[in-house]
Amino acid sequence: MSFLAPLYLALAAAVAVPLLIHLLRRRIGARVEFPATRYLARAEREHSRTLRIRNLILMLLRVLALLALAMAAARPVARWAGGGHAPTALAIVIDNSMSAAVVVNGRPLLDQFRSTARTILQDAAPADRLWLVTVDGRVRGGSAAMLRDELDRMEPLAGAGDAGAALARAATVVRGSGLAARQVALLTDGQRSEWAHAPAIADASLLLYVPAGAPPANRAVTVAEARPTRWTPRGSVAARLLSTDSTTYRITLAGHTISRGTAAPNEEVSLNATPLERGWLDGTVEIEPDELPADNVRHFAVWIGPAPGVSVSPGAGAFVTSAIDVLRGAQRVGAGADIHIVAADELTSVPALIVPPADPVRLGAANRALERAGIPWRFGAGRTGETSVSGDGFSGVTATQRYDLVAQAGAAADTLASVGQTPWIVAGPRYVLVASPLSPDATNFPVRAAFVPWLGTVLTERLIGEPGQVIEADPGAHIARPRWADALEQASGQRTALGDDVEVPAHAGTYFFSRGDRRVGALVVNAPAEESVLDRYTAADLRERLHVRSTDVAATPAAVRSLAFRGASRRSLIGVALLVALLLLAGEALVTGARRQRVA
16 A cells, blocks of 8 residues: 555544544542542442443544545555556657567567557556657557557657667656656567666656567668768779578679679678769669568668779879879779879869979969969978877877978868878869878878778769769768758658758668759668567566666566556545545444443
8 A cells, every 4th residue: 555645634633533532531530529429439449441442432433534634545456357557657668679579479579569559558547658669769648549549650669769768758757747656567579689788767667578588580681781882983893692592692782783693691692893984973782671571671872883994193202102002902092184183283174183292492482373273271390309180090000290281271081191280281173282291201091901901982072073972871870060061862852951950861871962953972770680589688687777767567468458557457445535534423323322321
């Protein structure tokens, strides 16, 4: 038994009144011997035992009546045979992540969770407050009928969601309900990767259901990517498959099959290709469907165009010339004048990769050449001394000789690398500017393994071809808008204008960024690879990970209904307490009336 308004139990202090009355009636007076009262004294002695019992009964009835009234004011509730329960705040958390779509015994787990949630809602009362929470962060509240409609519309996610955050949200809404009875029902497959970080929920009881038994074996595509992301026009597709045995696969590009084969378990597959298509294209790596079809396809994107012709001036240095020879051998670039790699004092046109002149005397000529080419940066003071370079892909790079890069009016550019707070490499429309000569006596960058791949990326992504890049994201995530795009092309071909914050589509696939009427990049949406690993926590293990005040574990879907509202499956005892008080007062009246009649 518990009380919804326990402060009213203070009214029980009123039991002191009948106790005081009973004690005051026992006052002792002076004894006076009077012969005529001897007969009355003898009669009183004969009936004193009966009187004492009657007085004690009256006192007890009055005390119990006041206690019953105090309990009624405190609104008692307790478990009782039959239906009904006290008003309850109940949040049902359903794991609708991709892994919950796995088919077990011919039926997806998510369908099982939905039907179990419907049975819980059948026992809901009008006074209950109800919510439905899913791992994609959505919280819907309303009547049982409204939540049943939400269950009908529920679909599995294309990704993992955030089960811990969903459980925390459920605890928050029931905590803020204002009701004393609070319960969270969690229906989940218990996937280990989802519950790596389990939240603590206080002030609410938890009803936990995790399917028993081992999950089915799963086959999935865990890696699918174009290498590099820009082909000129030759490149490769890399894929990796999760499987316990050999698996057949198919690779498509722009809807056309370009390869089929069989891969060993966890083997990486690599396919070289030189397709005829050009521009931004989508591709897939697919395997045969199994019990979890959602991860049998993985998407990638690639830009395909002609290899740019690159010319290298002697002032760029021998290491740059050698790197370009390597890229020509790999057919990443060709001979020509599409892009110039030059010292700044030799610059005549863009697009160009520009380095400082080897002779500091030529610095003035270099800055005048930058001005004529419309590049809003100038070389400033020279610096010496070894300093570390920071930036993506520049780990371990140092610079011993460099110039300050001084921005001019309208210098909107990306900083690709920096030394401290000073830009070291900047990139703008049709130019990339480096603050150090690309030679070992100025920087160790040309002798590091990352130099040739970086140079190829700069030439094919920054200086020629379509702008933009490939951005990978989880379904339903939020990313910042790329500054080079103003719309996102959906699978239907419809373009949606972009704000500062981009909500990633909820379905896996390739979506193209556009600017004006042309594609300028791609957004590739795939589920996290770990979502395909179906290892589960048992209900007991997950219970230990969740820091909850009290937890009931349901072994079967049928047991969930019997345990639902368990924390509040109690009737109100206000009516019972008032009835008991009425009966006690009636008994007190009968005893008092009988006593008066006897005295009369």
